Amino acid sequence: MTGDPAHDGTAADTHASPASHDSSHGLTDMGYVQVAVALAIITGLEVWASYTDWLGPAFLPILLVLMIVKFFSVVLFFMHLRFDSKIFSALFYAGLFLAVGVYIVALFTFHFFDG
Amino acid sequence: MADVAVHEPTVHGDGPDDAHGDAHGTHYSSTGLSNNKLGMWLFLGSECLLFGGLISTYMLYRGRHSQNLGPDQLWDIPFTSSSSFVLLMSSLTMVLAVSAAKRGDDRNTKLWLSITALLGSLFVAGQVYEFTTFYREGLGYTTSLFSSSFYTLTGFHGVHVSVGIIMLMALVGMITKDRIHGDKAEVVELIGLYWHFVDIVWILIFTLVYLIPA
Numbered sequence: 001m002t003g004d005p006a007h008d009g010t011a012a013d014t015h016a017s018p019a020s021h022d023s024s025h026g027l028t029d030m031g032y033v034q035v036a037v038a039l040a041i042i043t044g045l046e047v048w049a050s051y052t053d054w055l056g057p058a059f060l061p062i063l064l065v066l067m068i069v070k071f072f073s074v075v076l077f078f079m080h081l082r083f084d085s086k087i088f089s090a091l092f093y094a095g096l097f098l099a100v101g102v103y104i105v106a107l108f109t110f111h112f113f114d115g
Numbered sequence: 116m117a118d119v120a121v122h123e124p125t126v127h128g129d130g131p132d133d134a135h136g137d138a139h140g141t142h143y144s145s146t147g148l149s150n151n152k153l154g155m156w157l158f159l160g161s162e163c164l165l166f167g168g169l170i171s172t173y174m175l176y177r178g179r180h181s182q183n184l185g186p187d188q189l190w191d192i193p194f195t196s197s198s199s200f201v202l203l204m205s206s207l208t209m210v211l212a213v214s215a216a217k218r219g220d221d222r223n224t225k226l227w228l229s230i231t232a233l234l235g236s237l238f239v240a241g242q243v244y245e246f247t248t249f250y251r252e253g254l255g256y257t258t259s260l261f262s263s264s265f266y267t268l269t270g271f272h273g274v275h276v277s278v279g280i281i282m283l284m285a286l287v288g289m290i291t292k293d294r295i296h297g298d299k300a301e302v303v304e305l306i307g308l309y310w311h312f313v314d315i316v317w318i319l320i321f322t323l324v325y326l327i328p329a
Contacts, residue, residue: 032211036203036207043196043199043200049326064322066322067323071318074318078206078207079312085148091153095159095162099164099166099167106171107174107175
């Protein structure tokens, strides 16, 4: 994900020292503040979108996209998944995508998307 | 979006000679990764299934209520938006605590952890106020399928935040008394991962439960 061979979790780096894996990289404190400001602005946009009518049928997709952007901003930057080993990403995304898949199928079973 | 910095691994030491552990008592798997961190990510992955179940149950039952006690009549979006903002900012203070811990700056670590716990407490207080308001308006836990699924989902999340606050305060106490024997920065980071997870779950709840009309 990072494009950095030192963090791609391949067999080649499995014997490197833990210090090279374990979140020795990340944003600066100012970088974290910038991410937080972006998250606050997106939250404001979400609330604004929920009060306005002129988005029409685009309202729901826009709201979902903003939610996903916020979700992955926290996961990638605040939780350091962007900079950590891909093994951590695999563990988390396995649970996340399994949950999304299972429960979307469950919702289909109950005709949730039939309108 | 922002500059990327490379922090020297001062708190980690020089790393272990083998895959079992280092002088600080932190244990590593054969991949060279911390066992504790692997365990925490595995736990968070499994938590996705728990909250996925609760969110999808709410989505199924959100329309099952009486005419005057549904989301449209009850939600106070400005209030919930403020709570969401508070929890979002607690994620910032948490990541600043992790950053300070990696620099070995105990004073700022404790300061940011305490602010995070304070913001978390503010969020929980807001949730208690919201639940109380809904209850007084006639929405009990067993009033409808909507109310049961709503209280279960947001209640589970509130319990997770409360557990997080207890862990944060315990961590501040342990750092003050120098009771952490292993890698201090890693302990702060692990609790930080849990805290950020609670935040991302709320990001989903805020949009799916509060902002999208039933």
